[in-house]
Amino acid sequence: xxxxxxxxxxxxxxxxxxxxxxxxxxxxxxxxxxxxxxxxxxxxxxxxxxxxxxxxxxxxxxxxxxxxxxxxxxxxxxxxxxxxxxxxxxxxxxxxxxxxxxxxxxxxxxxxxxxxxxxxxxxxxxxxxxxxxxxxxxxxxxxxxxxxxxxxxxxxxxxxxxxxxxxxxxxxx
Numbered sequence: 593x594x595x596x597x598x599x600x601x602x603x604x605x606x607x608x609x610x611x612x613x614x615x616x617x618x619x620x621x622x623x624x625x626x627x628x629x630x631x632x633x634x635x636x637x638x639x640x641x642x643x644x645x646x647x648x649x650x651x652x653x654x655x656x657x658x659x660x661x662x663x664x665x666x667x668x669x670x671x672x673x674x675x676x677x678x679x680x681x682x683x684x685x686x687x688x689x690x691x692x693x694x695x696x697x698x699x700x701x702x703x704x705x706x707x708x709x710x711x712x713x714x715x716x717x718x719x720x721x722x723x724x725x726x727x728x729x730x731x732x733x734x735x736x737x738x739x740x741x742x743x744x745x746x747x748x749x750x751x752x753x754x755x756x757x758x759x760x761x762x763x764x765x
Contacts, residue, residue, distance in 0.1 A: 670719060
């Protein structure tokens with residue numbers, strides 16, 4: 593095998609390995625990137641228990657917009673500026689705050705957990721029609737004048753959010 597062929601094969605194998613490793617990361621699998629908030633240094637330097645905080649930031653994934661649809665009787669296709677679907681997640685948050693026996697024995701932490709929830713959106717779009725009708729065979733193929741039509745398609749946002757709030761004993765999250 594020539595050295596250039598071996599080099600090409602090595603580059604291809606390395607590229608496949610990198611692609612497989614990138615596909616196996618948790619961020620690619622869940623659609624979000626976990627972000628821990630490090631407060632351990634403050635806790636150790638002050639000698640008190642600090643809140644535990646963790647977040648998950650979403651990765652938005654653009655979808656494929658619908659193509660224009662031609663409607664009989666219109667010169668400009670329907671969906672001239674199409675709406676683009678975007679899928680992802682709302683950010684998730686987990687927080688545990690120490691309460692030094694404010695609520696009584698056994699309740700020294702209060703916590704909230706808002707998991708990342710799926711999000712589906714459509715960007716705004718535009719629908720318009722020309723001020724001319726389709727060619728009219730009754731008038732020798734000459735189109736009629738009509739009022740131009742312009743419409744804005746509203747954006748869409750769909751999600752279901754859930755969470756947990758609790759108080760109890762323990763070291764937190």
